[in-house]
Amino acid sequence: MAGRPSPTGSPVPPPDPAVAAAAAERLAGLATPTGALGRLGDLAVWLSAAQGQVPPIPLTDIRLVIFAGDHGVARHGVSAYPPEITAAMVRTFVAGKAGVSALAAAHDVRVRVLDLGVDDDLAGVPADVRARKVRRSSGAIHLEDALSPDETRRALDAGGAVADEEIDAGAQLLLSGDMGIGNTTPAAALVAAALGLPASEVTGRGTGIDDATWNRKVEVVQAALDRAGDRALDPVETLTALSSADLAAATGYLARAAERGVPVLLDGLMSVACALTADRLAPGAAAWFAAGHRSTEPAQTLALAKLGLEPVLDLGLRLGEGSGAVAAVPVLRSAVAVLRDVALLADLLPSR
Ligand SMILES: O=C(O)c1ccc[n+]([C@@H]2O[C@H](COP(=O)([O-])O)[C@@H](O)[C@H]2O)c1
Numbered sequence: 560m561a562g563r564p565s566p567t568g569s570p571v572p573p574p575d576p577a578v579a580a581a582a583a584e585r586l587a588g589l590a591t592p593t594g595a596l597g598r599l600g601d602l603a604v605w606l607s608a609a610q611g612q613v614p615p616i617p618l619t620d621i622r623l624v625i626f627a628g629d630h631g632v633a634r635h636g637v638s639a640y641p642p643e644i645t646a647a648m649v650r651t652f653v654a655g656k657a658g659v660s661a662l663a664a665a666h667d668v669r670v671r672v673l674d675l676g677v678d679d680d681l682a683g684v685p686a687d688v689r690a691r692k693v694r695r696s697s698g699a700i701h702l703e704d705a706l707s708p709d710e711t712r713r714a715l716d717a718g719g720a721v722a723d724e725e726i727d728a729g730a731q732l733l734l735s736g737d738m739g740i741g742n743t744t745p746a747a748a749l750v751a752a753a754l755g756l757p758a759s760e761v762t763g764r765g766t767g768i769d770d771a772t773w774n775r776k777v778e779v780v781q782a783a784l785d786r787a788g789d790r791a792l793d794p795v796e797t798l799t800a801l802s803s804a805d806l807a808a809a810t811g812y813l814a815r816a817a818e819r820g821v822p823v824l825l826d827g828l829m830s831v832a833c834a835l836t837a838d839r840l841a842p843g844a845a846a847w848f849a850a851g852h853r854s855t856e857p858a859q860t861l862a863l864a865k866l867g868l869e870p871v872l873d874l875g876l877r878l879g880e881g882s883g884a885v886a887a888v889p890v891l892r893s894a895v896a897v898l899r900d901v902a903l904l905a906d907l908l909p910s911r
């Protein structure tokens with residue numbers, strides 16, 4: 560299949576407002592005090608509208624795609640861990656032994672890991688994991704562009720094609736995850752570019768860096784933003800200058816899910832930075848996104864606020880991998896259950 564082109568900047572229509580209104584009406588009529596279901600009710604209305612039906616149907620096909628890649632900045636003192644961890648963790652996802660693997664098994668979420676830019680040939684790893692590789696590692700963004708314009712386009716297209724594959728195979732809800740030592744640096748830069756903020760406001764502790772490393776990381780993010788200059792005003796040029804193959808692919812995946820009208824549950828900083836960029840590429844895409852959790856990264860909170868999203872969970876998680884999104888899945892299933900299976904108050908009362 561040739562696949563659709565990358566996002567073009569066309570606005571994305573939101574979930575059907577008439578269905579949202581019908582779902583809200585059903586919620587208001589449930590055999591519960593008005594408003595008693597709190598955010599569970601809001602999530603149920605959103606999912607119902609995204610599905611285009613009232614009540615919503617149970618979520619039996621939920622799929623997580625983990626976008627993996629290495630980052631040139633990881634060799635410049637911005638992380639608590641060495642880049643070799645990235646490839647090792649890709650093998651661990653394949654073996655089903657990572658943190659997210661345990662959560663996904665507990666909550667019946669299908670996991671797919673994709674190497675877009677790991678700095679390793681991943682010999683012995685199944686070919687489909689490597690089939691969409693764009694390059695080995697992405698550029699050190701404080702010194703050079705992350706990608707060439709052609710690589711950016713290929714990564715966006717790869718992410719879009721993966722969303723198409725998962726949706727065509729029956730996904731009702733898509734999740735995005737990430738793996739890549741150093742990736743909180745380009746992700747913070749993406750958020751700074753979108754929001755016009757300085758590095759000091761977006762830079763976080765990532766895998767758990769000390770003060771000296773944090774100061775160095777702020778310098779790296781600011782140098783990258785200064786190097787990108789006005790290119791930060793354009794989302795595709797922002798991806799070329801400041802992202803990576805894996806982050807550009809995740810952006811294409813999220814934009815395509817919204818364009819196809821499939822709801823998405825976001826994870827931590829990388830997922831949300833890419834969602835913010837997807838909403839720049841395809842304005843209105845954010846209406847198809849819900850936030851799984853609040854990460855400890857300041858840039859994730861800033862991006863969620865800009866997108867108007869309130870996270871489902873706030874557990875102090877900073878694992879990535881899609882773990883915070885998967886952990887929120889039972890809450891989304893709970894939201895479906897209440898709007899679907901609770902009696903209507905009108906049916907309880909004797910008719911007069
Ligand atoms: O999801 C998050 O918000 C998050 C916050 C901190 C760290 N991470 C994970 O840790 C790695 C990046 O951290 P760092 O310090 O190497 O930039 C990467 O593999 C992420 O999945 C993830």
Ligand SMILES: Cc1cc2nc[nH]c2cc1C
Binds near residue numbers: 739766879880
């Ligand atoms: C072990 C390890 C697992 C991870 N998963 C996501 N980021 C990670 C970073 C490290 C270091």
